[in-house]
Amino acid sequence: MEDDTLDxxxxxxxRVLSGMRPxxxxxxxxxxxxxxxxxxxxxxxxxFFFVADWHALTTxxxxxxxxxxxxxxxxxxxxxxxxDPGAATLFVQSRVPEHAELHLLLSMVTPLGWLERVPxxxxxxxxxxxxxxxxxxxxxxxxxxSADILAYKAGMVPVGEDQVAHIELxxxxxxxxxxxxxxxxxxxxxxxxxxxxxxxxxxxxxxDLRKRYLEQGDQEALARGRALLEDQQNISLGDRExxxxxxxxxxxxxxxxxxxxxxxxxxxxxxxxxxxxxxxDNVIGxxxxxxxxxxxIRTMPxxxxxxxxxxxxDPLRCPVWQLHHVYSDDERRAWVDQxxxxxxxxxxxxxxxxIESVQVELEPIRKRAExxxxxxxxxxxxxxxxxxxxxxxxxxxxxDVRKAMGxxxxx
Ligand code: TRP
Ligand code: SF4
Numbered sequence: 001m002e003d004d005t006l007d008x009x010x011x012x013x014x015r016v017l018s019g020m021r022p023x024x025x026x027x028x029x030x031x032x033x034x035x036x037x038x039x040x041x042x043x044x045x046x047x048f049f050f051v052a053d054w055h056a057l058t059t060x061x062x063x064x065x066x067x068x069x070x071x072x073x074x075x076x077x078x079x080x081x082x083x084d085p086g087a088a089t090l091f092v093q094s095r096v097p098e099h100a101e102l103h104l105l106l107s108m109v110t111p112l113g114w115l116e117r118v119p120x121x122x123x124x125x126x127x128x129x130x131x132x133x134x135x136x137x138x139x140x141x142x143x144x145x146s147a148d149i150l151a152y153k154a155g156m157v158p159v160g161e162d163q164v165a166h167i168e169l170x171x172x173x174x175x176x177x178x179x180x181x182x183x184x185x186x187x188x189x190x191x192x193x194x195x196x197x198x199x200x201x202x203x204x205x206x207x208d209l210r211k212r213y214l215e216q217g218d219q220e221a222l223a224r225g226r227a228l229l230e231d232q233q234n235i236s237l238g239d240r241e242x243x244x245x246x247x248x249x250x251x252x253x254x255x256x257x258x259x260x261x262x263x264x265x266x267x268x269x270x271x272x273x274x275x276x277x278x279x280x281d282n283v284i285g286x287x288x289x290x291x292x293x294x295x296x297i298r299t300m301p302x303x304x305x306x307x308x309x310x311x312x313x314d315p316l317r318c319p320v321w322q323l324h325h326v327y328s329d330d331e332r333r334a335w336v337d338q339x340x341x342x343x344x345x346x347x348x349x350x351x352x353x354x355i356e357s358v359q360v361e362l363e364p365i366r367k368r369a370e371x372x373x374x375x376x377x378x379x380x381x382x383x384x385x386x387x388x389x390x391x392x393x394x395x396x397x398x399x400d401v402r403k404a405m406g407x408x409x410x411x
Contacts, residue, residue: 016046016047017050018038019052020049020050022056027278027285031286035077045156047089054093055141058144061137079379085386093148098398102151120142120162143169152397174257191246206229255397271299284297297355300319300323302319309343314341327357328353
């Protein structure tokens with residue numbers, strides 16, 4: 001998004017929300033792929049980051065024993081990486097039951113086909129064949145994610161490519177919700193009455209433009225209709241808002257549609273050159289000891305052509321080269337490229353500056369993590385406060401939602 005448009009966007013649309021499943025100790029892939037981005041966002045927007053522990057249950061319901069400890073490990077790693085509880089709100093999904101309530105209410109209006117068609121539904125069932133994922137909870141998991149987002153009326157959701165379909169679903173669900181429930185009582189009558197207050201000529205033009213937009217999707221008519229409303233001097237603010245909504249055929253927006261803030265795919269390779277992931281057993285953990293980090297990088301496979309120190313190699317066939325893309329500047333990369341191709345440097349020599357860069361990066365993270373591990377009460381207090389803050393926001397949304405759906409208000 002261009003920064004200069006921000007002023008015209010309602011505050012809630014500048015709210016950022018994202019969640020992460022508790023998978024235990026985080027690694028450099030998480031740091032470069034997600035957390036550095038979160039750290040940056042927390043200073044630009046109002047941010048909510050949460051541990052998606054219910055989401056973990058949708059796939060790990062048979063063995064939930066690790067979820068609790070993984071939750072605390074993850075929060076410690078977030079804090080260690082620089083997520084600042086003074087800038088962002090950190091909380092745990094299962095401690096904000098409003099997510100579950102909104103999930104239930106949204107489930108009333110969500111067609112089954114929308115969920116069955118989410119690509120991850122079939123993909124994950126295929127991939128995790130050893131688990132029985134033909135459950136109600138697993139089918140509904142993308143809708144739970146929609147509830148996570150809509151409970152905060154978040155405008156931006158930083159996610160990776162694999163999650164974009166879920167944000168798309170969220171937009172559709174929000175649109176359907178607003179369509180079904182976003183009309184105040186007597187909305188059409190009030191809108192019609194407001195048209196009458198515009199003066200004969202403007203009223204005629206408005207009706208004509210509205211018809212052209214609604215029947216033919218004529219964008220120019222929509223733009224002209226909006227301009228016409230801007231120019232009206234003698235209608236109230238409320239009427240003006242009604243006429244804006246009425247022009248587009250909608251009512252009041254209760255749940256705004258979020259958009260995905262696509263996180264560029266992490267360039268961080270695992271120590272075997274594949275994507276860094278716990279399931280490939282190729283990670284460097286954020287809290288690993290310096291000795292272990294050094295050993296892992298020293299034993300990384302290199303271009304198989306370099307059997308002897310005197311054999312020239314090709315960086316493009318070497319996973320170590322990818323690490324240089326993350327940690328080295330142009331000058332150092334030129335040194336590697338030249339040295340590798342001419343057998344001017346050895347592989348250990350090539351790896352040495354990487355070992356140093358990774359140590360420099362991890363050292364403060366490791367230290368901060370240790371400090372938080374030593375003060376579990378502080379971590380719990382941070383999360384407790386975050387849960388309270390999150391709940392206040394989610395409760396307000398639920399008041400709007402209950403009212404719109406004809407249920408008794410919460411307070
Ligand atoms: N589904 C996400 C994942 O598996 C985690 C998640 C749950 C999430 N709820 C969310 C991400 C809401 C963004 C917004 O990675
Ligand atoms: Fe890989 Fe570096 Fe060895 Fe070349 S010199 S094969 S880039 S580790």
